[in-house]
Amino acid sequence: xxxxxxxxxxxxxxxxxxxxxxxxxxxxxxxxxxxxxxxxxxxxxxxxxxxxxxxxxxxxxxxxxxxxxxxxxxxxxxxxxxxxxxxxxxxxxxxxxxxxxxxxxxxxxxxxxxxxxxxxxxxxxxxxxxxxxxxxxxxxxxxxxxxxxxxxxxxxxxxxxxxxxxxxxxxxxxxxxxxxxxxxxxxxxxxxxxxxxxxxxxxxxxxxxxxxxxxxxxxxxxxxxxxxxxxxxxxxxxxxxxxxxxxxxxxxxxxxxxxxx
Ligand SMILES: Nc1ncnc2c1ncn2[C@@H]1O[C@H](COP(=O)(O)OP(=O)(O)O)[C@@H](O)[C@H]1O
Ligand SMILES: [Mg+2]
Numbered sequence: 592x593x594x595x596x597x598x599x600x601x602x603x604x605x606x607x608x609x610x611x612x613x614x615x616x617x618x619x620x621x622x623x624x625x626x627x628x629x630x631x632x633x634x635x636x637x638x639x640x641x642x643x644x645x646x647x648x649x650x651x652x653x654x655x656x657x658x659x660x661x662x663x664x665x666x667x668x669x670x671x672x673x674x675x676x677x678x679x680x681x682x683x684x685x686x687x688x689x690x691x692x693x694x695x696x697x698x699x700x701x702x703x704x705x706x707x708x709x710x711x712x713x714x715x716x717x718x719x720x721x722x723x724x725x726x727x728x729x730x731x732x733x734x735x736x737x738x739x740x741x742x743x744x745x746x747x748x749x750x751x752x753x754x755x756x757x758x759x760x761x762x763x764x765x766x767x768x769x770x771x772x773x774x775x776x777x778x779x780x781x782x783x784x785x786x787x788x789x790x791x792x793x794x795x796x797x798x799x800x801x802x803x804x805x806x807x808x809x810x811x812x813x814x815x816x817x818x819x820x821x822x823x824x825x826x827x828x829x830x831x832x833x834x835x836x837x838x839x840x841x842x843x844x845x846x847x848x849x850x851x852x
Pocket of ligand 1: 640642645
């Protein structure tokens, strides 16, 4: 009993009985999900099931019908405006189609959140942006490039640098490796794992990438039937008796990976 509550205390994000809908279309129906400090949670589900909707709701970009959301133990509904602002600064986001602003350089893109939330001299923002660029494994020259001059992998890294601009504790990544070739995706996964280890980040990663799920995710949650249908380790997924989960984790694409583990 005590162990259960200790774990609950360690939840950096706790979603309880969340219902979200658009008109008569109920997308999430009394969904529950906890994310624990320091883990990389892989969030999967068929296309159009509401993965992005959940993320956007947690970020208060979409309204809820009902349910409760706590981040770092703080209840949104009870937080003051100042508390919400402080909370937002601890969250980093890489949106699904989170392209960079095309008219801004990489450095200027990374400084967008800094301008929004902090009041710092330009020289200091430049220095901070350079640190983020290094952190995500981009060359210093990338700082003054425009997105159109970057490869797909470099754009993802620059977008990650922007998500890390304010030194967040919890990072949301919506399909960060989609569109990357397998090597680029594997390198991005390694970077995420390294950042989790060195910065102590907690990572919520929506992904379709089975390699990511097998290689970097500590825990997996599957969205289906408007709820988190199952959560746990890869072994839990492989043992879960549901046709979608079985075909997803044991299908043709998965088999070669399962064999390796
Ligand atoms: N702003 C919106 N207005 C109306 N319907 C939406 C909106 N955003 C998402 N939806 C609907 O919610 C469902 C889930 O979408 P989404 O979360 O984007 O799926 P995915 O799991 O692929 O990320 C879809 O049926 C989509 O049409
Ligand atoms: Mg989506």
